[in-house]
Amino acid sequence: MNDLGPEVQALLEAARGAETPTRADRARIKHAVLLRVATVGAASTVAGGAVAMTLATKVTVAALTVAVLGGGSVSLWAWHERATTPPTALHRTAPRHAAARVAPALPRPVAVVPEAPVEETRPKAPPPELRHRDVARSEARPAATVSAPAVEQAPTPIAAPDSLDPELTVLRQAQEDLRAGLPAQTLRRLAEYDRRFGKGVLQEERRAIGAIALCQAHPGPAAQAQAERFLRAVPQSPLAGRVRSACQKSDEAAKQFNETESAREP
């Protein structure tokens, strides 16, 4: 399906094989990803023995679930940390400026980091092997690495990535409205979310809150159908239990209402 000229073809061909990450790049990015996952996983477990996280890998969901659907003190803790902890280098590796790119490659590839266990109840530093690798990395590429000292010193849990903040803010407001017993206002917030972010990264969380709000605002077939769609789409979501519970209650209330209405009929 290609009718492009030869010069365009040549440009595209150049792009197809270009810019393959080096072995050092592969290791560095993977390390950063796993560090973020592990660190945020630890943060969520600290925040809530009460929060039933099925996966320690739930990065943004950890912060959002805790903040949005969790209990009071839990959510306050998570968001307090988010609001008061300045961004640290744990989030990210240094930009890949020229000095970093000409630095020697890592001497050995990084192994898989085990996921953060969920049974811990206290904040903890990243696993020892992570710290070890970070030190090795900082020795190999001093100009490119800013995260090693922070990892050594900072057991501070980190929440969601910065770039998700606008989405998180709207969803948090929606949940506050829901908690305040204002499901219609919640639905308006979610409409704002749709308008601003379309099918955003936190779509799963948006759908869960929407299903709960609809079950509260307009219990009935439409709300039930929306909840069912959510549960079918992401049955293993950590939010599934809450959606199921909220909509079951509304279903029972609707049944009770029907029975009352039937009893009144002559």
Add this chain to the structure above:
Amino acid sequence: MRFPAGNALAAAVLPNRAAVPDFDSVYEANLDFVWRAVRRMGVRAADADDVVQEVFVIVHRRLAEFEGRAQIKTWVFKILVHVVRHYWRTHQRKPGDQATEEPADMQALTADHEQGPAATLERVEALRILDRLLATLDEDKREVFVLAEIEQMTAAQIAEIVEANVNTVASRLRTARQEFEKALLRFRAHELRRQP
């Protein structure tokens, strides 16, 4: 007013799930194209690392939900498109605003390492021109063009990734090709004028 009795939610069934691939294999199999596509889709070189990381953080946390309905590459690319769109929004910039003066990173051109510096320079220059021309396309067309012409995905795959129908994808691609060709002509004309 009556609502249907019974709890239909109880009947919600788990879909049949294919075996979920492990993160390591997904990362190794997809890093190259994510790395490449992030740059071609208009993310600045200084931000590319963070955007690639964010894609894989989301892949990591969503992997358990992968249902095998699409190819894993398509699924990863869908996440990538969302993250890149978010990047554009949060940076208040469009892909066309990309600083085309940023030279392609020569160290990244590992494919040319064995071909010598001349080939590497040639490829760097080609990427510089390519990025400049891509920057003339709007967001929708650029996405489709990169997916089709560089990543060589099918129209059906692209339609799933960008959440549009196949006809829309075909139309965007057709227009993108025309605009890209015109941009190249303008670029060459401009280069000629600059020569003494």
